[in-house]
Amino acid sequence: MRVSCKNGLKAGAIQKKVSTENIGGISLPKLPMGKTPKRTNLSDYIILLYGHPKVGKSTLASQMDNPLFIATEAGLNSLEVYQVPVKTWPEFLEICAAIDKEKHQFKTIVIDTITNLFKFCSAYVCQKNGIAHESELGFGKGWHLVKEEFFRAITKLSLLPLGLVFICHADIVEVKTRTITINRQVPNLPKQAYELITTMSDFIFLCDMEDKAAERFIRTKPSESWVAGDRTGRLPNELPMNYIEIQKALDNAMKNEGGII
Template identity: 55%
Template structure:
């Protein structure tokens, strides 16, 4: 049987075909944003959904996550978007699972970084399978402000709060990295999503459909993605 393709694959057209990381400050509205996506199922690794009417599965540990993923893969359910809220705690659950399996207290207890590598491999193995399913995949994270040294100065950069090893994995394979923050405009404070990279924050959009700044509003975001109409222009006083 021939395995090589005979024609080019066309770019994906649906928002649900892409994997997304949405991160930002506590209570800025990340979960509310995700709740408006197409038939979402929340895999909740921490409290915070009490004010929303959503379908939710609580994920206290990695084994529960594996079982839920297996059930999602079987199909026969109405859900079209899987929301991991938050991926920070999911990484911790994976780390605890691997450490218990190895009988160690910390990843550094194994030489040559083997502990960290085994957590990374287990995490990526399962998340990759979930991302390949025919559902949208959205992960939320909180924000951390870190100092980054350049050749001429030290700058403050906003990054997801996932530990560096997990952060590098996720940033490398998701299609959209969305940074939600509150900015000051001439009209007052506005909640926005940044979609383009900067030395001051992690962001990115492989689809190249989104403007650099979108209101933190799902309808505005969806319209920007599908190009239905021009989204609200936001002119922050500081970039």
């Protein structure tokens, strides 16, 4: 795994251990002997960060615990981070395999941006099937193949014992009600990726600011005007766009009876 970095953090080791039992010559995973402990570190969760360009999404992700950026576009020049540039879907699959198999110190994987990565997946599936666009295969088969390929790889990555952060930009869409039309901020994700990413994410944070001179913050709860989400149900509606402050809020949320929902 080729990783570019400007700082001197030395790679350590992290390995995934799965308990198995041999039955009839076939190794099968054992059933768990105890409950999974609640996760208290924000960097252990699956998070979707979205917002308009240059609002600070990548900066916030860089504050996570030992992050590795899978960079699908330029935009990290002002940050001192470990990053792997990815330009194709096969390159992404190779990086995922390396993350799974190689010894390393990374604890959080950041995909910046997930929208571009989906485009790489789409291009790969189209090329593999000899078509220029998904719609060329009848009955929605092209779109289904792209969705399944994307789902397979992202789900496998999400099951590793690492935190996972998706970054994408925001779109403004018009939502019409019986009386008014509302401009709503939503993650800039294709339909085939939107459901998977938003459902998988424990937190959907809208990185926002009231105006260019205002302090930047994150929105954690959904409204008519934006998409957001907090699986704990206990975070404040707004938080400073700062990892330490968000972690403090999560600590307070986890102290409440029931913990994560």
